[in-house]
Amino acid sequence: MTAFRAYRIHRAEDGSVRAGVESLTLGDLNPGEVVVRARYSGVNYKDALAGTGRGRILRRFPLVGGIDVAGRVESSTDTAFAPGDRVLITGCGLSETRDGGYADYVRVPADCVVPLPEGIDEYEAMAIGTAGFSAALAVMRLQDNHQHPDMGPILVTGATGGVGGFAVDLLAGLGYEVHALTGKPEAAAYLQALGAAQVLDRRELTLGDRPLESAQWGGAVDAVGGEILAWLTRSVRPYGNIAAVGLAAGTELQTTVLPFILRGVSLLGIHSVDCAPALRRAVWARLADDLKPRHLARMVAGTVGLEGLDEVFEQVLAGRIRGRMVVDLAS
Template identity: 65%
Template sequence: MKPFRALRIHQDQGVSRASLETLRLEDLSSGNVLIRGRYSSVNYKDALAVTGKGKILRRFPLVGGIDVAGTVEASDDSRFHIGDQVLVTGYGLSQDHDGGYAEYVRVPADWVVPVPESLSLFDVMALGTAGFTAALAIQRMEDNGQCPDQGPIVVTGATGGVGNFAIDLLAGRGYEAVAVTGKREAVKDLEELGARQVLFREELSMGRQPLEKMQWGGAIDNVGGDLLAWLTRTISLWGNIASIGLAGGSELHTTVMPFILRGVSLLGISSANCPMPLRRRIWQRLATDLRPRHLTRIVTATVPLDAVSAVSQQMLAGTHRGRTVVKI
């Protein structure tokens, strides 16, 4: 096989750097399915890894990218054949296994998901980890009894990739979606995605009582910290909170009272290690009843591999909006 391009991350004296390099197949992590990469995406986790601002990689050097979609180039597993359209998100990609920012990606067959027939390779990377995570949150909430009749679902960090998809998917399912954001310029965009109401984080009246007035049927939280603690105190009877992110802090200061007096459930959403049967079910739902209505609106850019570093910098600086698809 001819040499190919990849965005590889190195660490020199504690400082990470990412650069386009020419690799050979023997340079890649092991696996029994070889994928010709066509598309990837830029997630917040990718931005942390590429810039070195977060401790994402467990070994160096490593190809970045936690998502990839493409066609099977070679397979030692009977479940996959040359030419099959497949995707991989999460698992060890760009942590301890070479990731999706490469023209060829080699992975274990147990990580590979067939692309649903009604979705294209571009579509599944437009969704990527962000869309998958939002759908997983809704799945877990509904598995635990959540329904539109319980009241509005509040989505924090609503302008991020997961937040955008959560608003879109919730509204499509008949929920009243309420967006929480710190970006006033995003109101129109959030309303067009389906938000019935947009609240500004700095204007929330967050008390400190163990229990406060019940306001929400449930929540999808991308922030954590004090905001998540406040949500536990304001969710209605038997409502669910899907906890996804920690941009506002990793600590949670609350009491057991919302859980034992109101039946509130706090559900952890870990998309990277989602079991394969559930993973396949989520992707089928994203192709059917959870298919986003505004995918082209949420995707704001398609960039080449050599633009990933710049997009990552913008994302961490807070100047980047929407989803960015990477065309390999």
């Protein structure tokens, strides 16, 4: 195979990180049973941290960036896949321990590959990406743990972020009353268009410091962590569930056991990187069916080619992009 383009991330001897588009061959990529001709990828906050070196995402260098990718199988030594099959890969160590999706070709182990379900195409899959997958996984775990709409409103924190926006859309589509918490009150109309019944300004929130606060939320999807997550444990109604997806506000959790043993609150951890293959396929099957985002076009901020990634990363980290950026690998 001739050389192809890839956005590759290096670390210098002084520890600094540099990244950019360069020419690779398949021999430069990590081993795997399936070679995919990539068509689309996406930009996640994690990708921006990795590409700029502002977060310790990569565990080995150099690696091709991009934690998501969708395209068609070019070749496979695993009989489960044949040339031309439409597939996607999210997580599975892409851009952490394996070469990722910011390349014309991607090579991965077969158990990382998900056949693209009917009802969704490569572009839509990457418009959803890891953010939408994580939100769908959170919703499914809430449902599995008996979270019903009649238990009361679901609070989604970090609602203007990727995971938060998808959570608002998916939950509202399932009939839950969704309240959106954000530090960007100017985005209220956007969140209401996604399905939020009410938008709360994070700056006007009183968290309190009692072991148990007034029980007001039927459940929650938390993309923030820190003191917000601690407050949620104290303010969710009996037998409500909290799906913890993010840590933008910190990794510490200062709470007590009282919400768990006096109200029966459940804290559900959401980890999208290392899902078992069967669960990963089940989530994507629902994302192509009853959990397909209703407002996906509204949540896409735009598209970018490999050469524009550096600028987009800076905008993402500065909080200047609302919604998803899709990477068009054919541009």
